[in-house]
Amino acid sequence: AAAGYYYVSLQEDGLPVMNVTFNNYLPDFFYRQDLSLGRLEALRGGTAVVTAPNAPGGIFNYISKTGKSDPGMEMRARVGLEGDGRYPYYRLDARAGGEIASDLYYSISAFYRHNKGSRDNAYPMNRGGHVKANLLWDYGAGSILLYGKYQDDRNAFNEFLPAVNFSDPQLAPGISRYDSLLVPNAPHSYVEVLGGPTKQWQGRNIVHSTNKAIGFKWEHDFDNGWTVRNNFKANWNKSDYDSTALAFALPITDGFTNTLLNTSRDGVYSYQDLVTGQVLAQVRNAGGVRTVLSNNLPNQQVMPNAIITQTAFNFNPEVEEIMDQFSVTKKLDRGSVTLGGFFAHSSVNQFGGGAGFGVSTLQNQPHMLGITLTTPGGLTQQVTNGAGFAGIGQRFAGTPFRGKQLQLSMFGGADYEVVDGLILEGALRYEYLRTKGSTDVSIPNPNSSNPLYGGLDGNPNTLFDNYVVTYQAPFNYRFNLDFLSFSAAATYEFDNRNSVYARFSQGQKAPDFGFFQGYDTFAELTNLVPIPQKIQQIEAGYRYRGRAIRATLTPFYSRLSNVGTSAFGTNVDGSPYTPPPLLSTTTTYGVEVEADADIMEVFNLRVALTLQDSQSKNFATYNFNAPGPQDDTIDRVPDGKADNAPDIMATTTLRYSPSESFSTFATWRYLGSRPANRYIAFDLPPYHEVD
Secondary structure, eight states: OOGGGSSEEEEETTEESOSOOBTTBOGGGSOOOOTTEEEEEEEESTTHHHHSTTOTTEEEEEEEOOTTTSOEEEEEEEEEEETTTTEEEEEEEEEEEEEEETTEEEEEEEEEEEEOOSSOOSSOSEEEEEEEEEEEEEOSSEEEEEEEEEEEEEEOOOOOOOEEOSSSOEEOTTOOTTOOOOOOOOOEEEOSSTTOOOEEEOGGGEEEEEEEEEEEEEEEEOTTSEEEEEEEEEEEEEEEEEBOOOOOEEETTOHHHHHHHTOOSSEEEEEEETTTOOEEEEEEEETTEEEEEEEOOSOTTTSTTEEEEEEOBOEEEEEEEEEEEEEEEEEOSSEEEEEEEEEEEEEEEEEEOOSOEEEEOSSSSOOBEEEEEEOTTSOEEESSOTTSOBOTTSOSSOOOEEEEEEEEEEEEEEEEEEETTEEEEEEEEEEEEEEEEEEOOEEOOTTTTOTTOOGGGTOTTBGGGSOOOEEOSOEEEEEEEEEEEEEEEEEEESSSSEEEEEEEEEEEEOOOHHHHTTOOSHHHHHHOOOOOEEEEEEEEEEEEEOSSEEEEEEEEEEEEEEEEEOOOEEOTTSOEEOOOOEEEEEEEEEEEEEEEEEETTTEEEEEEEEEEEEEEESOEEEEOOSSSGGGOEEEEOOSEEOTTOOSEEEEEEEEEEEETTEEEEEEEEEEOOEESSTTOOOEEOOEEEEO
16 A cells, blocks of 8 residues: 555645555655645545545645736745754745736746754755746636646655553663664665666665656636536656665564575674774574674663664656546536546556665664674675675565556536525546556576675675576566446535535545556466455534634544455465455544634634544454465454544644734644554554644
């Protein structure tokens, strides 16, 4: 799943920022708010299943200012300190807009931001910006808006800090919330595949996101109540990751860690701090049994023999997209009818991986550890390169894949006031998706087990480049999916202040592109067929719109089914197999309260409260015992609370605005306890924050 964007659509000026998501390729890397933001439109609830392409959870649409709506010039500079008050933040925004000819308006904006972040990072957390512009021609009966954007931004994200005590989580002793465990800069060369070109990796490059976009919107009103709208956009997105991944505190003797380091040979392994030159630990391996001989590693109170794993993650997707949405609306005496369609075509090409895996000290701004092996015969071999990374070209992440996705939608909706105050509305949406592509399947280098093999540099005693993989023929796939979603509602307005409504919606959610790019075996292709999730929602509400007080009360019910869990087993001959996915369901009952009150003309109080009970049913996993499927079992997790779904969510904001030129506010937020995962292993405690 694409993190928080699996069910929702992040949009800019009426179209998705991107129409495919996968792995670490997400829309919030390619949208930045600046002074051009005119307003934010948010749509959630049942209507989302028929409004956005394959996004039944909701829409967040950022609408840009134009030179007609917001003429003038504006500049803003922000300078501050983050974290514990030692980390500088700089940002400069500028925007200009206005009329350049009769009925022709322009708007252009830009920003640049540079900051270290909220932790003591060794390099900037964010640096970069964008330029965006639009040109509006208002010809009376309609308008044409040309728009474009260029983004060049670099960003990092903090890694987890070690914690203790599941019932009351606290940072481990000796760890500060300002500590940074980001991978050191550690520049080094690598190859992605045997025979491939030499490339460079450098941690301070972090995640480099570039975007080029151009589009146009056309809207025309005819005299007889017809309105035609069209919105087209072309995107060219690229991500270049030189970042960390799998950064966890683990014992230096951890089996999986040592497998990735290729430290299976017998002998004594020495771990040298590559900053100070001091040997901090030695471990003897004898027949797979690891014994710590010496340990001067820092922060050993967190965990005995603790280190931090560091992956030199390089992930480089390039995506080209075109999308278009067209609609025709007819206004009636007591309502309206809209028909339309959506088209998107995405071309994806991802390459990367092979920059290595290493370990570092567990401390603020970790130091990479260089590892050497002294064999029983007294021979010294280099497990890691000079930057502290082993497994160059071994592809721990970043498997190459490519694919194309075609999405077509047809939608229609109508609303009609049957009698005074009673409004009925309904909408349908048909979705068709075709996804085809191929994934490169890596195979181990057959020479790696030969102790005389010298790897890329020809030296058998530099082990870090002796495991470069090669590829077999790409694994191809092709799938088609289609489904129908609908929503219907009735609203009754008692008067200008009081109204009630009820809505029923039913839709489906197709897997994102990340599901398909994972295909690399025939067993997966046979058993892991894409199954759309099903969404059913019922909601009702009461709205009050007074002069000084506005409030909404919304009871709701939702049911999410066909949520699949897949797993991979190993046959007796070592080949993989994939059993069919196990399906589960999540149901939620709840009520939402929103209120907004003006107090004494200069104060405004806004309150939002959600009370809910979210339950997970039929969640299960496979338990693979001996090799082969003959003794596999299914472990079922008892039905209970759904993961990451708190019973209580609340937000309260008090704003003071004595004049148009000055305002200040205070916001309090509360999030209740919730299960940390689908296994209900433990609950995350409630917390609140004040801004």
